[in-house]
Amino acid sequence: MAKGYSVFSLLKHALKPDSAWPQAWEKPQPRSSYDVVIIGGGGHGLATAYYLAKNHGITNVAVLERSYIGSGNAGRNTTIIRSNYMIGGNTNFFEFSLKLWEGLSHELNYNCMVSHRGQVVVAVSPVQMDVFARRGNIMRLNGIDAELLDRGETQKLLPYLDYSKEARFPVWGAIHQPRAGTARHDAMVWGYARAASQLGVHIIENCEVTGMVMDGNRVTGVETTRGRINAGKVGIAVAGHSSHVARMAGLKLPVESHILQAFVTEPVKPIVHHVVSWGAELFYLSQSDKGGLVFGGHIDGFNTYTQRGQFFKIRDVMECAVSLMPFMSRMRLLRHWGGIQDMTPDGSPFICRTPVDKLYLNGGWCYQGFKATPASGWTFAHTIAHDAEHDLNRDFTLDRFEKGGELDEFGIGNWTYKQ
Amino acid sequence: MRLPCPYCGDRDVSEFRYGGDASRQRPAHGAGSAKEWHDYYFVFDNPKGAHTEHWQHVLGCRQWFTLNRDTARNEILGGEE
Numbered sequence: 082m083a084k085g086y087s088v089f090s091l092l093k094h095a096l097k098p099d100s101a102w103p104q105a106w107e108k109p110q111p112r113s114s115y116d117v118v119i120i121g122g123g124g125h126g127l128a129t130a131y132y133l134a135k136n137h138g139i140t141n142v143a144v145l146e147r148s149y150i151g152s153g154n155a156g157r158n159t160t161i162i163r164s165n166y167m168i169g170g171n172t173n174f175f176e177f178s179l180k181l182w183e184g185l186s187h188e189l190n191y192n193c194m195v196s197h198r199g200q201v202v203v204a205v206s207p208v209q210m211d212v213f214a215r216r217g218n219i220m221r222l223n224g225i226d227a228e229l230l231d232r233g234e235t236q237k238l239l240p241y242l243d244y245s246k247e248a249r250f251p252v253w254g255a256i257h258q259p260r261a262g263t264a265r266h267d268a269m270v271w272g273y274a275r276a277a278s279q280l281g282v283h284i285i286e287n288c289e290v291t292g293m294v295m296d297g298n299r300v301t302g303v304e305t306t307r308g309r310i311n312a313g314k315v316g317i318a319v320a321g322h323s324s325h326v327a328r329m330a331g332l333k334l335p336v337e338s339h340i341l342q343a344f345v346t347e348p349v350k351p352i353v354h355h356v357v358s359w360g361a362e363l364f365y366l367s368q369s370d371k372g373g374l375v376f377g378g379h380i381d382g383f384n385t386y387t388q389r390g391q392f393f394k395i396r397d398v399m400e401c402a403v404s405l406m407p408f409m410s411r412m413r414l415l416r417h418w419g420g421i422q423d424m425t426p427d428g429s430p431f432i433c434r435t436p437v438d439k440l441y442l443n444g445g446w447c448y449q450g451f452k453a454t455p456a457s458g459w460t461f462a463h464t465i466a467h468d469a470e471h472d473l474n475r476d477f478t479l480d481r482f483e484k485g486g487e488l489d490e491f492g493i494g495n496w497t498y499k500q
Numbered sequence: 501m502r503l504p505c506p507y508c509g510d511r512d513v514s515e516f517r518y519g520g521d522a523s524r525q526r527p528a529h530g531a532g533s534a535k536e537w538h539d540y541y542f543v544f545d546n547p548k549g550a551h552t553e554h555w556q557h558v559l560g561c562r563q564w565f566t567l568n569r570d571t572a573r574n575e576i577l578g579g580e581e
Contacts, residue, residue, distance in 0.1 A: 322548070324545075393514030
């Protein structure tokens with residue numbers, strides 16, 4: 082087991098390049114019983130386990146992953162971190178997450194390559210400038226950085242956009258969050274896994290949950306492909322498979338599983354120095370350290386559990402890319418892939434208790450799971466440890482649609498196909 | 501994915517509009533509790549497997565139809581009128 086990474090361990094391995102780095106996290110055999118079992122070894126599940134051990138002293142924890150760590154959405158997102166939310170219940174949560182990102186590499190002793198390169202959302206109409214001004218004002222009232230840029234200021238930051246008279250979507254200006262940026266998604270999930278393992282958490286890979294063990298309305302354990310594991314409490318953090326796993330406990334969720342595709346071009350020299358998003362369509366792009374432009378758009382638009390995207394959506398997203406950044410028409414697409422995300426009717430997540438005793442849900446992340454990972458783990462750990470929601474996730478409950486508490490941040494949710 | 505339109509035959513999915521789960525029953529107008537409406541509107545079966553659903557051939561004959569699809573494989577399990 083690796084104890085800690087430092088300049089000395091780096092030097093030692095640099096001088097002896099044939100010496101193997103120690104395994105980052107332990108691969109234990111599952112015990113028959115744990116205080117807490119987290120289903121899903123993605124970023125959210127591992128962060129939850131880490132904060133359960135770190136903040137609440139609960140170390141008898143297992144994280145069950147059906148495949149290997151980093152195989153799901155933790156390695157399929159577009160790595161953007163930001164906190165430009167304006168609805169109560171979202172704003173402070175995502176800002177807390179961004180603050181945790183700022184210290185995450187130190188916290189985990191793992192370089193998460195957090196880059197505060199800033200996010201610029203381009204406005205394509207005067208009305209959109211008004212909307213962005215409102216969003217920016219609300220962010221600033223909450224102590225979050227935001228600035229409104231006019232067309233000239235936008236052109237200075239992003240000279241490669243289409244500023245011609247013929248532009249189908251003319252650039253009117255933009256809203257800029259300088260502290261937003263990107264992080265290395267694999268490093269985050271490996272970092273949480275290693276840090277949780279060092280605190281005694283068991284990370285059990287290749288262990289798929291096949292059923293829940295129930296005692297009346299209370300969950301007492303899980304059936305897995307590696308046998309039954311008893312648990313005092315069970316947390317679900319399985320993204321696209323939320324409905325599938327919750328059904329094992331007799332629950333139906335306000336969730337539909339959809340595929341979101343992402344794309345990367347061939348690597349080129351540095352040209353895009355920010356995260357760039359667009360007001361005309363859902364489109365977001367950044368340039369990776371390797372040089373590829375990493376970007377994505379909308380979901381395909383019908384529920385599916387296959388990680389294979391449809392061609393028409395690839396074409397849609399390429400049209401967005403070329404419309405916003407004409408130079409991209411000369412680039413070649415290197416790879417594309419899909420991840421299954423659990424879309425909720427209002428586009429906001431669940432971090433909450435469920436109607437089943439001792440069963441907790443972390444899901445419904447829609448487009449925004451990656452940036453939320455640290456705060457999601459922090460507040461989900463609190464919810465599990467105290468059997469009560471943390472102040473930051475008190476609005477992310479399952480019954481909010483019954484009570485008129487929708488968090489309709491962008492008005493998209495899973496309804497895109499109905500618009 | 502190609503979908504079997506009952507009028508036009510097999511066409512690319514990009515010609516169609518998705519209309520959601522076709523197995524759900526809308527409560528009668530003026531009837532049903534708030535909970536029933538909530539469940540009808542907000543809660544999804546979302547199965548990993550066979551799913552009965554509405555589609556409209558918007559860029560073709562504009563006909564609405566239902567079909568069965570395996571959501572785990574995107575395989576068409578046989579259309580219905």
